[in-house]
Amino acid sequence: MRSQSFPVGDTVYEETLDNGLQVILLPKPGFQQVFCSFTTRYGSIDNCFRTAGESAFRTVPDGVAHFLEHKMFESEQGDVFPAFGRGGASANAFTTFDQTSYLFSCTDNLRPNLELLLDFVQDPYFTDATVAKEKGIIGQEIQMYQDNPDARIFYELLKALYVSHPVRIEVAGSVESIAQITKETLYDCYHTFYHPSNMVVFAAGGFDPVPVMEQIRENQARKRFSPAPVVERHPAEEGDTVRAERVETPLAVSQPRCLIGWKDAPGDVFGSALLTQELATGVAMEAMFGRSSHFFDEAVADGLIDNQFSWEYERAVTYGFSVIGGNTPDPDRLTERVQRQVDEVVEGGIDEADFERCRRKAIGRFVATLDVPSAVARSYISYHLRGAQVFDTVPVLESLDVDQVNERVREHFVPGRRAVSIVHP
Amino acid sequence: MSAFRSYQRDRVWLHVLQTSQFRTCHLLLKLCRPLSRETVTASALLPYLWMEGTRRHPSSLALARYTDSLFGASLQTATSKRGSVQVADVYASAPDEQRFRQASGVFEQVSTLVRELVMDPNADAGRFPEQAVHRTKSLQEKRIRSLSDDKMSYSLEQCVERVCRGRPEALPRLGFADDLTGLDGSALWRAHQAMRQDCVMHAYLVGDIGADAAFLEAWLAAWHPGADGNAGGRVASALDNRARTQPIPSRGGSPERVVERQNVQQGKLNLGFTTGMSLSHPDYAALVVLNGIFGGFPHSKLFRSVREQASLAYYASSRLDGLTGVVVVQTGIEPGVADQAEGIILDQLAAIQRGEVTEEELELTRKALQNQYRQALDQPVTRCEFHFTGALAGVERDVPDLLSAIEAVTTDDVVRVSQALQLDTVYFLRSQEAQAHA
DSSP states (O other), X not given: OEEEEOTTSOEEEEEEOTTSOEEEEEEOTTOSOEEEEEEESOOTTOOEEEETTOOSOEEOOTTHHHHHHHHTTEETTEESHHHHHHTTOEEEEEEOSSOEEEEEEESSOHHHHHHXXXXXXXXXXOOHHHHHHHHHHXXXXXXXXXXXXXXXHHHHHHHHHOSSOGGGSOTTOOHHHHHTOOHHHHHHHHHHHOSGGGEEXXXXXXXXXXXXXXXXXXXXXXXOXXXXXXXXXXXXXXXXXXXXXXXXXXXXXXXXXEEEEEEOOSSOOOHHHHHHHHHHHHHHHHHHHSTTSHHHHHHHHTTSOOTTOEEEEEEOSSOEEEEXXXXXXXXXXXXXXXXXXHHHHHHHOOOHXXXXXXXXXXXXXXXXXXXXXXXXXXXXXXXXXXXXXXXGHHHHHHHOOHHHHHHHHHXXXXXXXXXXXXXXX | OOOOEEEEETTEEEEEEEOSSOSEEEEEEEEEXXXXXXXXXXXXXXXXXXXXXXXXXOSHHHHHHHHHHTTTOEEEEEEEEETTEEEEEEEXXXXXXXXXXXXXXXXXXXXXXXXXXXXXXXXXXXXXXXXXXXXXXXXXXXXXXXXXXXXHHHHHHHHHHHHTTTSGGGSOTTOOHHHHTTOOHHHHHHHHHHHHHHOEEEEEEEESOOOOHHHHHHHHHHHOTTOOSOTTOEEOOSOOTTSOOOOOOOOOSSOEEEEEEESOSSEEEEEEEEOSOOTTSTTHHHHHHHHIIIIISTTSHHIIIXXXXXXXXXXXXEEEOTTTOOEEEEEEEOGGGHHHHHHHHHHHHHHHHTTOOOHHHHHHHHHHHHHHHHHHTTOHHHHHHHHHHHHHHTOOOOHHHHHHHHHTOOHHHHHHHHTTOEEEEEEEEEESHHHHHO
């Protein structure tokens, strides 16, 4: 078990087991709770793949990774939730574009709860009847998101930005696509993506790392796994153009909303380069569109935006995009204003004082997440799967300079890679 | 584990949780006044108007730039409704300077800033500047309008308002958009003065603050310079009759049925129940356990029956408000199955009322609640909110008190309190097109 201490005061313990499973432990002395997750590098974008020995790629129905996440909670003995309940743990799971995570938090009985997590995720059990039943439940989950303006406008933006990259597909799929899912689809995806060598166990909270690591080692040593499949994902063939420059969706909202997004240039980004790119873009966007920007102040004064206006940037290995926007009475005028702000910064750069203030804010906000085990876990794992170390956030932010950030602005905000998504009443 | 220590000077309370567990320190202010039709809109606007600047940082931009430079110190204001009490909330946090040396002096600066926000806003000659007023009113109007955008929270709020109809608890949290028009800089300044003069304020400080006697004295004196006779501040219970809530009484008779139609795909069915009990009631812990067995968790009756057995919904849950005692069941369904879903929900409650609660259900619920409340000990803001809710109901309580009360709850207690649930309102938000066929 290797350990590494970081200047913010945290120590991380790490080990790769014989079967390839990575285990990462982050003790937080004084905390009542322990948060544990078991995550696979498998999300909604992994919808076209082949394993070694297969000549053709196969495409699975949209929403399989998420459907699988739901069905893992059923074992041959029945529902897994009550078993966590007996251990006083609260269990859950989530699926994103590039990962599926099973998790629990507890304040007692860590050992049996951890055992349960490791065992249920490594024990698939699907039947025709349980798969059929889940379609009603997930169908309602999909309908719920269809009515949700935040989810809807975001997915419509990605559909406009991307021509073929699977990030343009909703994580849960559609009512039609999940209708095609069978237990065979689920077993196929499970055996392809749930091998221990494709997975990570993470724990953060009030516990002693030595016995916890020992327990995970013993648990894994008891189980037999076939050799790790060599999985090849179909490479994304995403170019430098968007599918649609502007899309509109009618929805039951009180006023229009508008999101303006840019996708990164084609090409993979991984590891510390990814972390640096994400932080540099974040500092730039905070300076351009944050609460302390002239843009925000003036757009509010002109009645063009309200406090719900926000920005975000997400960078994964094969895709990256920025999103800016919120409620607005006039989507076209907001788009024009955002574009003007981008043009001005591409031209004249970010002011040194703005850069420094936004960098400090980013440092402070990172420190605040360290008090929330579930938040640390989520960002740690997400960066880990993308080859980066989240605890490098403070040193990377401290090493950034304004030229680097300005360079990043010029590189990202390219006119041909922009799309606009509008939701209106 | 550390506990809150409370100090009081007249209407000002200071609750301090000294702890070195966290990397961030937190400061919360809760300025409380009774909800009333006449003052709700102006009072709801004030916390947002404060963010338009102080005398020292006289615009929202200046304020935002100052807080960002304090290592991203968070400064937020909001308006909340807690039972019959309207609360102006101020929240600030900053990196803990004991752990994070770069942030030396930040807590003192944030603490001063929060005081200036409420005590020394950007106002002149008895009025707030019209530009700031205009801007805040315009944002507030949008805030009010967008409340209907999230259908889950919108339908919940509609249901609760129906259950509380005719009482101050039914007033909308942000007030009325129509009343904004009549509010100008001087009317708002008068509302601000009125709030300053008669609110009960609960302040919470959490972190490695090292609050000694001189610190406490300075704090209380700064917030309440007019009060005298109690110079040292005294350790006191958090009881204060001037901001106290009561549970919503049961009305009797058949439930009110409301159907609202909007252009939505999924129907939102909400069932509102009164209990007549709040967290000052001796049976409150049993009510918490009952709500957990009914619909608080994935092992609960609602989740198992509506979702897992009937496959009708993605979510089906119940929630209990500790101040009004109102329980609301929420679920999202196909509009065509509303009657079926309502039948299943009411059957689950009837089963509990007949005594059909297994030992396992009780045990799982107790454990799940203990897990939830113990985790709250790791969450400074949750812990302050928990304490504050107690203060509003007239009880001084911390998380461990509720934990031990939950441990003592029996099946008989649960069945007994379940008899208190009276279905008051069935609120259903559904699609437009079904109207044509109905």
